[in-house]
Amino acid sequence: MIDINEHDFHKLDLNLLLVFTALLRERSVTRAAKRLYLGQPAMSASLARLRAFAGDDLFVRTARGMEPTAHALALAERLKPALEGLSTALFTDTAFDPASSDRTFALGMFDIGEVTLAPALLGALAAQAPRIRLALRPVDQANAVAQLEAGTLELAITDIGPTTGWICTKPLFKESFACMFDPKLVQVRIPISLQDYLAYPHLLTSFGGEFTGYVDDVLVERGLSRHVTMTTTRFSTLPFVLRRFRGIASLPGTAARELGSALGLEVSPLPFEVPAVGLHLVWHARHETDKGHQWLRDLVYRSCMRLAPPRRNRKVSASHPKARCD
Structure with missing residues (x-):
């Protein structure tokens, strides 16, 4: 968190800091004005505002030019890391090297x-x-x-x-649904028929604990329903339960194929059309x-x-x- 009082900055035109740094560098109102592409009257007016804000002359005219006061030198010492850090943060294209990064x-x-x-x-x-x-x-x-x-x-x-x-x-891709079961316990033809699909009990992934989900909404539109025996908040639970449960789980096809291949489960397209779900990368x-x-x-x-x-x-x-x- 940045620990500052934003109201303090209302009292100061931050452009005056550029006037201050230009005068420190040039030691001349004329050259500082040229460096900042300002007219000399505008530069003189800015210096007057800066002096009023600081409560100090900051620069005094000498034979060698505009010399900073002790207060100006002390102020410059405190401002140097802040201004250099701000310049780096705003105007440097921060590189990223994945080979060396430890983020x-x-x-x-x-x-x-x-x-x-x-x-x-x-x-x-x-x-x-x-x-x-x-x-x-x-x-x-x-x-x-x-x-x-x-x-x-x-x-x-x-x-x-x-x-x-x-x-x-x-957008990534649209994910279609498939169903998964243990072929030793659920002995049906592939692709599974609607009659067989509805004949067996079902497992459901539900983040809120409901016993109906996306697939059930589609079935209801067709005047059909399935019997959901158990819900879980985790997709990864389903394949391990199915190896000991004579039932069916419907889940995203990519996951079904991966889990089915790894654990010896059968995967079949659903016996009815279910609109695919669009997956996205999302960030702030x-x-x-x-x-x-x-x-x-x-x-x-x-x-x-x-x-x-x-x-x-x-x-x-x-x-x-x-x-x-x-």
């Missing part, structure tokens, strides 16, 4: 995103940025913006809805020009697109979709 980035995603994406990110970090650390944290559509605004997250991957304020988004605009954050966004974007559904899993080009900041 820690907080990245939010669903738990199933951690399962599918974390290995790719860690592999990329090992190759490009061995000292950078990632703090993966849970996030969902309901709390993503609040966490980004609070600064507890720097980047999120989520199915974000409409945003307000200084929030930037960049305060990070928009941060070189390190730009590098992170590019790394995560490329890693996500390599995990995209097959029909979209093309070679990632340099021409990414543009980000949008509200």
Whole structure:
């Protein structure tokens, strides 16, 4: 946090600090005015205002030119680090070298995103940025913006809805749904039929603990329903329960394929059309020009697109979709 009293600055035109530094450097009102592209009358008027604010002459005329007073020299000593730091902060393009950086980035995603994406990110970090650390944290559509605004997250991957304020988004891909089950316990033909899908009990991931979700809304529109036996807040719980439970779970297709392959579970398209969900990278605009954050966004974007559904899993080009900041 910056510990200043903003009201103190109302008393001072900060441009007068430039007048002060120019006079220190030139020791001449005429040369200082030329340095600042001011007329000499304007320069003299600014010096008068500066003297009134400081309560000191600051510069006195001598045979050698305008000499600073003791108060001016002491003031210059105190201002030097502040003004040089301000100049660096505002006008220096801060470089970022991933190979030597030791920054820690907080990245939010669903738990199933951690399962599918974390290995790719860690592999990329090992190759490009061995000292950078990632703090993966849970996030969902309901709390993503609040966490980004609070600064507890720097980047999120989520199915974000409409945003307000200084929030930037960049589309990744549209994620379709699939269902997953243990073929030893649920013995059905692939792709699963609607009759078989509705005949078995279901597991549901619900961040709020509800027993209905996105899939159920689609079923209701068709006059149908399924029996949900258990809900959990974590996608990663589902495959382990399914290995001992004669039932079905519906989840994003990318996650279903990854988990099914790893744990010997069967994956099938849903037997009815469910609109795909659009995933986005989301961040606060305060990070928009941060070189390190730009590098992170590019790394995560490329890693996500390599995990995209097959029909979209093309070679990632340099021409990414543009980000949008509200």
